[in-house]
Amino acid sequence: MRAYIGLGSNLGERGKAIARAVGLLYAEDGVEVLAVSTIRETDPVGIVDQPQFFNGAVAVETELPPRELLERLLAIERELGRTREEPPGGPRTIDLDLLLYGDEVVDEPGLEVPHPRLAERRFALEPLHELDPELTIPGAGPVADVLAGLR
Numbered sequence: 001m002r003a004y005i006g007l008g009s010n011l012g013e014r015g016k017a018i019a020r021a022v023g024l025l026y027a028e029d030g031v032e033v034l035a036v037s038t039i040r041e042t043d044p045v046g047i048v049d050q051p052q053f054f055n056g057a058v059a060v061e062t063e064l065p066p067r068e069l070l071e072r073l074l075a076i077e078r079e080l081g082r083t084r085e086e087p088p089g090g091p092r093t094i095d096l097d098l099l100l101y102g103d104e105v106v107d108e109p110g111l112e113v114p115h116p117r118l119a120e121r122r123f124a125l126e127p128l129h130e131l132d133p134e135l136t137i138p139g140a141g142p143v144a145d146v147l148a149g150l151r
Contacts, residue, residue, distance in 0.1 A: 001061070001062055001063070001101060003061075003100060003101045004059055004100040005058045005096055006055070006057050006096070007054075007058060008053050008097075009053065010044065010091050014054040015054060017093055018056065021094055025076065028076075030064045031060050031062045031064065031069070036058050037128075039054050040056065040123070042055045044089075045089070046089035053123065055123040055124070057127035066106050069098060074096075080094045082095070099113075099114060099118055099124060100114050100138075105139065122150050125147045126147065129147055
């Protein structure tokens with residue numbers, strides 16, 4: 001299954017944290033990294049009084065079901081020092097979000113795919129568009145159209 005993972009960091013050495021996260025994704029059994037977007041510096045959303053983020057996305061092919069893939073992403077975050085004690089939307093050393101899992105829609109406790117705020121987040125949509133301009137977000141439409149609607 002093709003899945004897309006959002007990358008973010010705004011504490012410490014942001015670029016190194018993202019590079020390490022991508023390296024750990026490459027090493028994951030059952031996950032094949034297909035492409036990594038350009039990493040861009042972005043303004044924080046929500047809690048705006050915090051450092052700027054580095055954001056990007058990764059396209060992967062995986063045999064893992066969505067819940068197991070999410071658990072692997074959370075394990076990578078922990079390995080890289082994320083404690084999840086920060087407030088939601090607050091500063092973080094690393095953030096790995098399961099944005100899309102094929103064309104599946106998942107709504108379970110602790111797991112929503114597509115990511116529930118994906119259609120509002122330019123910092124996630126732009127890397128997805130870069131990775132696949134023809135990509136469609138279930139329930140929202142083509143990523144290009146969603147992105148154009150934010151302008």
